[in-house]
Amino acid sequence: MTLSRRRTLQLGLGAVAAGCSGIERQPVRASDNPKQTFSMAGEMQLKQRAAAKGLIYGSAASYSSLKQDPQFAKLFAETCGILVPENELKWGALRPASDRYDFTQADWMAEYAQQNNILFRGHNLAWKHFNPDWLEGVTSRNAEQVLTRHITTVMKRYAGRMHSWDVVNEAIAGIPSWRSDGLQTSPWLTMLDKDYIDIAFRAAAAADPKAMLVYNDTALEYEKPEDERTRSAVLALLRDLKSRKIPVHALGIQAHLDAAETRFNANKLRRFLSDVASLGLKILITEMDVKDQNLPPDRELRDRSVARTYEEYLSVVLDEPAVVAVMTWGLSDRYTWLAETNPRKDGLAIRPLPYDENLGRKPAWNAIARAFDAAPKRS
Ligand code: XIL
Numbered sequence: 001m002t003l004s005r006r007r008t009l010q011l012g013l014g015a016v017a018a019g020c021s022g023i024e025r026q027p028v029r030a031s032d033n034p035k036q037t038f039s040m041a042g043e044m045q046l047k048q049r050a051a052a053k054g055l056i057y058g059s060a061a062s063y064s065s066l067k068q069d070p071q072f073a074k075l076f077a078e079t080c081g082i083l084v085p086e087n088e089l090k091w092g093a094l095r096p097a098s099d100r101y102d103f104t105q106a107d108w109m110a111e112y113a114q115q116n117n118i119l120f121r122g123h124n125l126a127w128k129h130f131n132p133d134w135l136e137g138v139t140s141r142n143a144e145q146v147l148t149r150h151i152t153t154v155m156k157r158y159a160g161r162m163h164s165w166d167v168v169n170e171a172i173a174g175i176p177s178w179r180s181d182g183l184q185t186s187p188w189l190t191m192l193d194k195d196y197i198d199i200a201f202r203a204a205a206a207a208d209p210k211a212m213l214v215y216n217d218t219a220l221e222y223e224k225p226e227d228e229r230t231r232s233a234v235l236a237l238l239r240d241l242k243s244r245k246i247p248v249h250a251l252g253i254q255a256h257l258d259a260a261e262t263r264f265n266a267n268k269l270r271r272f273l274s275d276v277a278s279l280g281l282k283i284l285i286t287e288m289d290v291k292d293q294n295l296p297p298d299r300e301l302r303d304r305s306v307a308r309t310y311e312e313y314l315s316v317v318l319d320e321p322a323v324v325a326v327m328t329w330g331l332s333d334r335y336t337w338l339a340e341t342n343p344r345k346d347g348l349a350i351r352p353l354p355y356d357e358n359l360g361r362k363p364a365w366n367a368i369a370r371a372f373d374a375a376p377k378r379s
Helices: 003-010 015-019 047-049 063-068 070-079 104-115 134-139 144-158 187-192 195-205 226-245 266-277 299-317 363-374
Strands: 056-061 084-085 121-122 162-169 212-217 250-253 256-258 282-289 323-328
Touching: 003 250, 015 323, 047 226, 047 363, 056 070, 056 121, 063 070, 063 104, 084 104, 084 323, 104 121, 134 212, 144 162, 144 187, 144 195, 162 195, 187 195, 195 212, 195 226, 212 226, 212 282, 226 266, 256 299, 266 282, 266 299, 299 323
Parallel strands: 056 084, 056 323, 084 121, 121 162, 162 212, 212 250, 250 282, 256 282, 282 323
Antiparallel strands: none
C-alpha cells in the first residue's frame, strides 16, 4: 500500500477503495467521498494565507488576460503575491529578430505587478521550446555569445525588480535521453553541449545578483519510470552544479498534476525534496495545475477530485521547509493552456485551476487555502 493510499484511508476517502480489496489503483479517488467539503476558516485571500506562513502564493498570467479583462486583473491583484508572465519573457516573445528585442508586453506586466504591489518572476532564459526561427541560424561558434547577451540584456532590464528567474527550463524531463546525464535534445545542447547550463547561470548571476536563480523542470512527481528518471537526473545535475559552484539557488518543480493519476508516492517525493534541500537549495512549486481530462463528466466529482489532488500534493511539499513559494499556472479556468493541450473528449470545459470560468472560487481554492493554513511556518 502506498502512502497516498494510506492517506486516502486516513482522510476517510477510501470507503470504496477499501471495499475493493485487491484493486490497488482506483482511477478516480476523490469521487470516493462525495461528502468531502474542503471546508476552511476565515475569509483571507490565498496570498495572505501563504504570507502568514512565510510563503509566497501567485500565478502565471498572460499579458492579454490582464490587459483586456479588468475583472480578472482585479482578482489577480487581490489573490496573488507574485506574477509570472506565461509566455511574454520567453525568447519567442522577446526576440522578433536576432538584433531586436520587444519588451512591450513584458514591461507592461512588470509595471502592473509594481502598481499592485505584486512580486515579479521571470520565465525563462534557456528552453528547447518557444524559440524564434532565427535561432536555427546560430552555430556553435557564436552560441555562447548569443545566449550570454540575451540573458544579460533581459535580466539587466528588470534587475532588482525580479524575485526569481527560471534560468534553465526542462533540460531533463521528456523522452528518455540517450545521454548518461539525461539531458534532452535542445538547440542549446546541440550548440554548446552541457556547458550551456553553466554559461546561463553564470551570465544570470552577473546580470542580476539579487534575483533567485532557479533550475525549473517537470515530471518530478509520480512513481512512474519517467519521473523516477527525471528525479535522479535532476538531483545529479544539481549536485554537479553545486559542487562546481555554479550559481544556482533553487529548484523549480512545475507540478502539472493529473487528478486521475494514482501513482503518487508521498514518501518518495518527500525524500526527493529533502535531498534537494540538503544541497542548500530552496524549492519553488512553479506551475501547478491539475488535469481533469480523464475524469468522468460529473462536474462536482471532478472539482472534488482536482481539489483533493491539490491538497494531497501541497500538504506533502509544504512539510518541507525548503519550499518557499507556490505558483499555479493560471488562476481561473477562463484562461488555461490545458484547454488547448489537454481538452476533454466529451467537449466539456476543463476545470484545472482554483477559480472557475466566472471567477468564482472552487473546491480547489479551498484545498490550496487548507494546505497553506496547515503548513508549518517558515522561519
Ligand atoms: C506554456 C504556455 O502556457 C502556453 O501558452 C504556450 O503555448 C506553451 O508554453 N512548461 C513550461 C511553460 O515551462 O513555459 C509552459 O507554458 C507549460 C509547460
